[in-house]
Amino acid sequence: MDIGSMTLEGVAFPDAAGEHQRAGRTAALIQELGDRYDKYHHYLAQRLAETGGRPRPSEYENDLPGYARASQRIDDLLAAEGVLRLCRRFRVEGVSLRETMNAKPYVDAEHRLLDVVDGKPTAGIAPMEDGDAKAAGTQDSSQ
Numbered sequence: 795m796d797i798g799s800m801t802l803e804g805v806a807f808p809d810a811a812g813e814h815q816r817a818g819r820t821a822a823l824i825q826e827l828g829d830r831y832d833k834y835h836h837y838l839a840q841r842l843a844e845t846g847g848r849p850r851p852s853e854y855e856n857d858l859p860g861y862a863r864a865s866q867r868i869d870d871l872l873a874a875e876g877v878l879r880l881c882r883r884f885r886v887e888g889v890s891l892r893e894t895m896n897a898k899p900y901v902d903a904e905h906r907l908l909d910v911v912d913g914k915p916t917a918g919i920a921p922m923e924d925g926d927a928k929a930a931g932t933q934d935s936s937q
Contacts, residue, residue: 825885834878843906849861907919
């Protein structure tokens with residue numbers, strides 16, 4: 795699904811945003827995400843934390859497709875945060891959906907997703923261990 799200058803794929807939002815997303819109601823999705831940034835940011839931060847961090851190439855020596863999938867999950871979550879931030883800027887600041895994103899960082903040194911408003915990681919979500927995704931039984935992570 796294209797939203798302004800970005801594409802949302804690979805991540806299904808929960809609750810009302812997910813309903814709008816599945817039904818293809820782009821305008822309603824933009825409104826929901828933009829008006830409830832905190833709720834959906836927390837969801838994405840939790841999902842990112844569950845990945846365990848960017849995959850270590852050495853753990854995927856003979857599994858290039860697995861490594862690519864694990865890396866793509868992280869990319870999809872970060873792109874979803876980008877869409878979320880774009881929708882918030884549109885609803886709160888009146889910035890066009892076609893505007894380029896600002897340069898605020900998405901993650902900190904511990905690979906936690908940062909809130910666009912205060913620049914801090916979401917409370918209650920632990921830092922990730924770099925590359926522990928495969929060992930934890932998931933295949934996602936962040937570098």
